[in-house]
Amino acid sequence: MRWRAALWRGRFLVAAAALALATALGLQSLRAPAPATVSLLVAAHDLAAGTTLADSDVRVAHVPASAAVDAAFRDPAEVLGAGTAVPVPAGLPLVPGLLATAEVGGPAGTVVAAVRLSDPAVAALLAPGTRVDVLAATPETGESGVVVARRALVLPVPGTGDDGAGGGLGLGGADRQQDASPVLLAVQPDEAPALAGAAASALLSVVVVP
Incomplete structure (x- = not known):
């Protein structure tokens, strides 16, 4: 009979525990499912x-x-x-x-130009992802430092198999530039004509920019 008396005295604790368990189970069922x-x-x-x-x-x-x-x-x-x-x-x-990809392309809104720098050694230092201003100089007329492209992006050359610029960026009209490997630049569409013109008549160099 003692166990019955103890059970009777502890009936409130049992009821509280049962209520707590029921509440926990109810909250679990109401919890939002994990997002897909x-x-x-x-x-x-x-x-x-x-x-x-x-x-x-x-x-x-x-x-x-x-x-x-x-x-x-x-x-x-x-x-x-x-x-x-x-x-x-x-x-x-x-x-x-x-x-x-094998189909060379730059960021949206740009066009790609293959260029040669007057100094192949400088060109070889330019890694893909570098931003440069391209400057054209015409020694015959004394004109120098004309910017023909701003913040052009150096692109990887497909099939080179390395992380560098593939032998250099470059453009220029001098014969000595022809032994420099071309490198790809992504430029604004309205800069492409001036860049092409400078390639035929000027010596080109670059300045690295942020």
């Missing part, structure tokens, strides 16, 4: 322009479906061996516009 996620590829770390993507350069991220970039790659096999056309910060989803 999708898997996509992002840069595993900061990638310089011209980087040939390897396994260590990409990772799979799981993001809410509502925040996913539709064009982002999902499968590492789709990007391994491809090169980055521009610098890519860590965590940025990898989309086709960030990668260089």
Whole structure:
């Protein structure tokens, strides 16, 4: 009989525990379901322009479906061996516009010009992703330092197999420039005519800019 008396005295504690359990179960059932996620590829770390993507350069991220970039790659096999056309910060989803292809192209709104610098040694120092102002000088007329393109983007050269500028950027009208390997620049469409004209009649140099 003692156990019955103890049970009777503890009936309030039992009721409270049962109520707490029921409340917890009710809240669990009312909790919103976890949002749906999708898997996509992002840069595993900061990638310089011209980087040939390897396994260590990409990772799979799981993001809410509502925040996913539709064009982002999902499968590492789709990007391994491809090169980055521009610098890519860590965590940025990898989309086709960030990668260089056999069809040479720059950022949206630009056109691509193959150029030769008057000094191949300077050209060789320019890595893909560098921004430069292109200056034209005409020694015969004494004209120097005319800017023909501003903040042009140095692009990777398809098929070079390295992260450099592939032997140099360059343009210029002097015969001695013809032994410099051309390098690709993404420039504004309205700058392309002046750039082409300068290539035929002037010596070109660049100034690295932010």
